[in-house]
Amino acid sequence: MLNTVLDFVPEIPIAENTKKFTDWLTDTFAFLFDPIKENLESFMEFTADNLILIPPVIVILLVAVLAFFISGKKFGLAAFSIVGLWLIYNQGFWDHLMNTFTLVLISSLLSVIIGVPVGILMSKSKTAEAIITPILDFMQTMPAFVYLIPAVAFFGIGMVPGVFASLIFATPPTVRFTNLGIRQVSKELVEASEAFGSTGSQKLFKVELPMAKATIMAGINQTVMLALSMVVIASMIGAPGLGTEVLSALQRAQVGTGFVAGVGIVILAIIIDRFTQTVNTKNK
Amino acid sequence: MPVIEVKNLSKVFGKNPKQALKRLDEGMSKDAILKETGNTVGVNRASFSVEEGEIFVIMGLSGSGKSTLVRLINRLIEPTEGHVLIDGEDLAAMDKKSLRQVRREKLSMVFQKFALFPQRTILENAEYGLEIQNVAKDVRKKKAQEALEMVGLGGYLHQKPGQLSGGMQQRVGLARALANDPEVLLMDEAFSALDPLIRKEMQDELIDLQAGMKKTILFITHDLDEALRIGDRIALMKDGSIVQIGTPEEILVNPANDYVEKFVEDVDRSKVLSAQNIMKRPETINIEKHGPRVALERMREEGLSSIFVVDSKRNLKGYVTADDASEARKKDIRDIHEILKNDIPRVEKDTAMNEIFDVIYDSPIPVAVIENDKLVGIIVRGAVIAALAGEGEVKLDA
Numbered sequence: 001m002l003n004t005v006l007d008f009v010p011e012i013p014i015a016e017n018t019k020k021f022t023d024w025l026t027d028t029f030a031f032l033f034d035p036i037k038e039n040l041e042s043f044m045e046f047t048a049d050n051l052i053l054i055p056p057v058i059v060i061l062l063v064a065v066l067a068f069f070i071s072g073k074k075f076g077l078a079a080f081s082i083v084g085l086w087l088i089y090n091q092g093f094w095d096h097l098m099n100t101f102t103l104v105l106i107s108s109l110l111s112v113i114i115g116v117p118v119g120i121l122m123s124k125s126k127t128a129e130a131i132i133t134p135i136l137d138f139m140q141t142m143p144a145f146v147y148l149i150p151a152v153a154f155f156g157i158g159m160v161p162g163v164f165a166s167l168i169f170a171t172p173p174t175v176r177f178t179n180l181g182i183r184q185v186s187k188e189l190v191e192a193s194e195a196f197g198s199t200g201s202q203k204l205f206k207v208e209l210p211m212a213k214a215t216i217m218a219g220i221n222q223t224v225m226l227a228l229s230m231v232v233i234a235s236m237i238g239a240p241g242l243g244t245e246v247l248s249a250l251q252r253a254q255v256g257t258g259f260v261a262g263v264g265i266v267i268l269a270i271i272i273d274r275f276t277q278t279v280n281t282k283n284k
Numbered sequence: 285m286p287v288i289e290v291k292n293l294s295k296v297f298g299k300n301p302k303q304a305l306k307r308l309d310e311g312m313s314k315d316a317i318l319k320e321t322g323n324t325v326g327v328n329r330a331s332f333s334v335e336e337g338e339i340f341v342i343m344g345l346s347g348s349g350k351s352t353l354v355r356l357i358n359r360l361i362e363p364t365e366g367h368v369l370i371d372g373e374d375l376a377a378m379d380k381k382s383l384r385q386v387r388r389e390k391l392s393m394v395f396q397k398f399a400l401f402p403q404r405t406i407l408e409n410a411e412y413g414l415e416i417q418n419v420a421k422d423v424r425k426k427k428a429q430e431a432l433e434m435v436g437l438g439g440y441l442h443q444k445p446g447q448l449s450g451g452m453q454q455r456v457g458l459a460r461a462l463a464n465d466p467e468v469l470l471m472d473e474a475f476s477a478l479d480p481l482i483r484k485e486m487q488d489e490l491i492d493l494q495a496g497m498k499k500t501i502l503f504i505t506h507d508l509d510e511a512l513r514i515g516d517r518i519a520l521m522k523d524g525s526i527v528q529i530g531t532p533e534e535i536l537v538n539p540a541n542d543y544v545e546k547f548v549e550d551v552d553r554s555k556v557l558s559a560q561n562i563m564k565r566p567e568t569i570n571i572e573k574h575g576p577r578v579a580l581e582r583m584r585e586e587g588l589s590s591i592f593v594v595d596s597k598r599n600l601k602g603y604v605t606a607d608d609a610s611e612a613r614k615k616d617i618r619d620i621h622e623i624l625k626n627d628i629p630r631v632e633k634d635t636a637m638n639e640i641f642d643v644i645y646d647s648p649i650p651v652a653v654i655e656n657d658k659l660v661g662i663i664v665r666g667a668v669i670a671a672l673a674g675e676g677e678v679k680l681d682a
Contacts, residue, residue, distance in 0.1 A: 186399070188395050188396075188397055188399040189399050189401065191355075191360050191393075191395070191399065192393070192395055192399035192400075192401075193412075193416075194360060194387075195358055195360060195387060195391070195392070195393040195470075196387060196388065196392070196393075196412055196413040196416060196460075196464075197384045197385070197386075197387035197388035197389075197413075197416060197417070198384075198416045199384065199416070202416045206401075206412075206415075206416070207401060210401075210403045211401075211402075211403070
């Protein structure tokens with residue numbers, strides 16, 4: 001009896017319409033998606049291949065030296081990098097590591113390139129903030145697997161749809177922190193720059209962005225970490241890397257291989273995290 | 285022509301400012317308007333003008349609208365109504381580009397909490413105003429350095445603001461404002477964040493600097509002592525309205541209403557009042573015409589124990605005491621020169637009262653007030669005490 005009230009409206013075909021919409025997007029923007037896919041794919045493969053070509057010893061030493069200087073001439077991070085990267089090499093996952101790194105690097109870069117300007121827009125306009133905030137919430141809470149479906153529809157399989165899914169999942173922190181950082185700049189400083197007759201862009205580049213740098217960097221750190229967490233998920237649609245090993249170990253119940261590949265991801269995560277964080281604290 | 289002319293300037297914060305302004309015209313109070321319409325009156329029909337080279341102080345307690353008022357003048361806050369004329373040009377009606385030009389060339393601001401850019405060095409901070417005008421690097425460096433040297437910070441060019449004390453930071457703030465050589469300095473509670481000793485030092489320094497550069501300065505403060513110390517003229521604000529405008533003396537001596545009177549009650553009057561405010565018209569005799577006999581007669585009439593002696597041009601020649609004069613009469617001395625004494629305590633017309641204390645303390649005779657070597661008045665001990673107590677005949681037009 002009561003259910004008749006609820007059944008008053010027949011089931012709304014959201015799923016069908018979403019599919020139709022996605023199909024429409026795929027067909028209509030194929031002229032856009034296809035060249036993106038081809039160019040980005042070949043660029044990423046080129047990057048990964050070149051990284052693989054560099055002898056691992058050199059890569060490990062380079063990372064260690066960088067870690068030494070970036071952490072203020074302390075040996076901790078450098079030692080960890082040497083041991084960690086050697087372990088990955090020792091387990092035969094070096095090529096996977098390079099692929100994963102390429103994927104994380106490219107998707108993080110794209111996230112920052114898109115995220116920072118959107119964050120600036122948000123900080124400048126209340127309307128933009130009101131519109132973009134719920135979209136960011138949606139992007140972050142929707143299970144990441146769901147993004148794989150349109151990603152495949154648009155870009156087929158491989159690294160590019162991985163980057164696409166990772167973009168949607170990992171960009172929000174950069175946007176949010178950029179917005180927050182600029183809004184947190186003290187009112188008096190903004191007034192000072194205006195009182196001397198700064199134009200909008202002078203105010204942004206000479207005062208607001210330098211002041212918000214630390215906060216924005218914290219957002220970028222988050223973005224990089226989220227991009228890394230997408231690696232395993234992206235491997236489901238054929239993105240090469242450590243994630244592939246985890247996935248195949250899962251499918252074949254090989255707990256050993258799964259563990260080793262997982263540890264590889266953790267090592268990469270720690271190194272990347274410390275790198276981006278120390279760059280940040282050093283600038284304060 | 286005044287450099288700054290503010291006419292009927294109003295600011296109402298809220299959704300319906302015009303409506304609130306209408307209520308103000310109908311005589312409603314700020315509180316009543318807030319209750320009825322939800323709008324806050326920041327500044328209510330302020331009008332004043334500031335002449336070139338003047339230090340004009342706007343003073344009021346927190347919430348009186350003084351900080352809003354100064355921001356209306358360079359339009360950091362948009363006025364709801366009224367005009368701000370800088371050199372005759374109405375800032376309130378300007379488009380953004382011309383406004384920016386005026387801000388760059390004519391108006392500079394110094395902030396309460398310094399508002400220095402922490403990531404820039406002292407020199408880069410001072411350069412900011414010129415940098416955004418795209419002034420060539422070496423030119424702006426030179427000008428910024430000159431401004432920093434002017435405030436005594438020539439040796440700190442490459443430090444960051446965080447490494448400096450509060451007083452030094454505000455000097456940087458001042459140098460930054462002076463570097464692009466503006467006509468007008470807007471100083472928003474510029475010294476309020478400093479501790480009292482440093483604040484006094486900065487006030488003195490501002491006065492010294494001002495003597496050399498003759499800028500037009502609009503100074504905001506909540507500290508009456510500060511206002512009286514540095515202001516050529518003072519505007520007192522309450523609830524967004526200007527209650528009284530006048531010189532420090534005028535405000536102290538003739539408060540426009542109870543509010544101002546209450547305000548100035550606690551002021552250390554000895555720092556503000558000067559000799560001319562408490563002096564009396566002197567009784568004198570003329571050295572060329574009068575002898576001891578006339579002097580004695582005059583003293584008896586007025587009930588004095590001594591009298592000043594001047595020449596026809598009112599140049600002070602000395603004084604005679606009643607004792608000496610009566611002695612002279614007994615001995616039949618006719619020439620006043622023989623009993624003339626010269627050890628007269630003197631002060632200038634604009635000597636502050638707290639300096640008069642030392643002079644008058646152990647003087648048996650009244651203190652002579654001198655202007656251009658001429659006697660213009662005398663001060664008796666009783667007048668000083670009465671003025672300190674805030675009573676007695678304190679007058680302005682001496």
